[in-house]
Amino acid sequence: QPQWLRWPWQSLGGGGVGAITDGKESQTSSDQERRNNRAQQNGKGASHGVAPKIAVQPSNDDDTALGSRGSSAASSTDRTSSTLRQRKPDNVPPSTLPTIQPPPTMAPTAISPPVIQEPESPTTPKAEATSLPQPVPSLSLADSVSLTMPPPPLPSSRPNGRIPALNQYPAPNSAQRARGPTPNRCPPAASSSSSSGLAPPPTHSSKPAKPSRQVVLTPGHSPLDWARISGPNSDLRGVAPSTPYLRVTPSMLKVQTGRKGKDAWMAINGKVYNVTPYAKFHPGGVPELMRGAGRDGTKLFGEIHPWVNYETMLAACLVGLLVDEPEGKESEMDRMD
Numbered sequence: 001q002p003q004w005l006r007w008p009w010q011s012l013g014g015g016g017v018g019a020i021t022d023g024k025e026s027q028t029s030s031d032q033e034r035r036n037n038r039a040q041q042n043g044k045g046a047s048h049g050v051a052p053k054i055a056v057q058p059s060n061d062d063d064t065a066l067g068s069r070g071s072s073a074a075s076s077t078d079r080t081s082s083t084l085r086q087r088k089p090d091n092v093p094p095s096t097l098p099t100i101q102p103p104p105t106m107a108p109t110a111i112s113p114p115v116i117q118e119p120e121s122p123t124t125p126k127a128e129a130t131s132l133p134q135p136v137p138s139l140s141l142a143d144s145v146s147l148t149m150p151p152p153p154l155p156s157s158r159p160n161g162r163i164p165a166l167n168q169y170p171a172p173n174s175a176q177r178a179r180g181p182t183p184n185r186c187p188p189a190a191s192s193s194s195s196s197g198l199a200p201p202p203t204h205s206s207k208p209a210k211p212s213r214q215v216v217l218t219p220g221h222s223p224l225d226w227a228r229i230s231g232p233n234s235d236l237r238g239v240a241p242s243t244p245y246l247r248v249t250p251s252m253l254k255v256q257t258g259r260k261g262k263d264a265w266m267a268i269n270g271k272v273y274n275v276t277p278y279a280k281f282h283p284g285g286v287p288e289l290m291r292g293a294g295r296d297g298t299k300l301f302g303e304i305h306p307w308v309n310y311e312t313m314l315a316a317c318l319v320g321l322l323v324d325e326p327e328g329k330e331s332e333m334d335r336m337d
C-alpha cells in the first residue's frame with residue numbers, strides 16, 4: 001500500500017498522522033485556497049462527531065508540476081471532484097500532505113472513507129451564475145395589455161340595464177325612510193338655503209320628518225322582552241290550550257274589544273290575533289293598538305307601519321282565521337242592528 005493512502009494510525013511520518021493530498025491539481029493558488037476552505041467546511045459539516053475530519057494543506061508546487069494543465073476550464077471541471085478524490089502526490093513530502101484525523105471513538109478497521117459533499121454555503125463563489133445572466137422579461141405597458149385580465153364590463157352592460165340605485169336605500173317601505181332623514185345629517189331646506197356650512201344642498205327626495213308617536217314602554221316591556229315571552233313554544237291566545245284554530249266571524253270579532261273583561265282581538269290580512277298580551281309591549285301605546293280591537297285592522301295597520309312583521313311577532317297570539325258570517329246568522333245580525 002502506498003504511503004499516501006495510509007491512515008494516520010498506520011504510522012506514516014509526521015507524528016503518526018496519515019496523509020491525503022490533492023496531488024495533481026490544476027488550480028491557481030487562489031482556487032486552491034478556496035477549495036481548501038470548502039474542504040474544511042465540509043469536514044465540519046459532515047462530521048457530526050462521526051465522519052473523520054480532513055485538513056487539506058495547500059500544495060504550492062501544483063502549477064509547476066502540472067504545467068499547462070492549469071487552465072481555468074480544467075480548474076472548474078476538477079473543482080467539484082477534487083474534494084472527493086484522494087490523489088497521489090508527485091513530489092510532495094509526507095510531512096506537508098493533508099491529514100486525516102479519525103474520531104477517537106472509532107476503531108481503525110471500521111473507518112470508512114471520508115465523504116465530503118459540496119456545500120450550499122452562500123459564501124461559495126458562483127462565478128458561473130454571473131457569467132450566464134438570465135434574460136429579464138420586458139414589462140412594457142404595450143406588452144402587458146395582452147397578459148392582463150380584461151376590464152370589467154361597463155355599467156351599461158348590466159342584464160336589466162339598470163344600475164342599483166343607492167338612493168333606494170333605505171328601502172321605500174322601511175322605518176328609516178318613513179321617519180325621515182337622520183337628525184343633523186340633512187337639515188331642512190329652509191335652514192340650508194343659505195350657502196354657509198358644509199351641509200349638502202337639499203335633495204327634496206325625502207318627506208319632512210314626522211314626529212315620532214312612539215311611547216315610553218314600562219320596564220319589562222321592551223321588544224326584546226316580548227320576543228322572549230312570545231317564543232315558538234308560547235301560547236298566548238287566551239283560549240283553552242287544546243282549542244284548535246278558530247273560524248272567527250265578524251260577529252265573534254266584534255265583541256272582543258278588550259273591554260268588559262274580554263280580550264282584544266284584531267284581524268290583520270285574514271288572521272285573527274289576541275293582541276291583549278301584546279298591548280303593553282306595543283311601541284305605539286295601548287290606546288293606539290286598541291283602535292283596531294274587535295275589528296279588521298288591516299287598513300289601519302298598513303297605514304301606520306306596513307313594514308312591521310306582525311305575523312312573527314304575534315305568532316303566539318294567533319286565534320284563528322277570519323271567515324265570512326254564515327247566511328242565517330248574518331241576516332239575524334242585520335236584523336239586530
Ligand code: HEM
Nearest residue numbers: 175212213214283284288289291292297300301308310313
Ligand atoms: C291597527 C292597530 C294599530 C295601530 C293603530 C298602531 C299604531 C301604532 C303607532 C301610532 C305607532 C307609532 C309609530 C311611530 O313611531 O310614529 C306604532 C308603532 C309600532 N307598532 Fe303599532 N299599531 C297597531 C297595531 C300594531 C300591531 C298589531 C303590532 C304588532 C304586531 C304593532 C307593532 C308596532 C311596532 C313594532 C311599532 C314600532 C314601529 C317602529 O318603530 O318602526 N302595531 N303603532
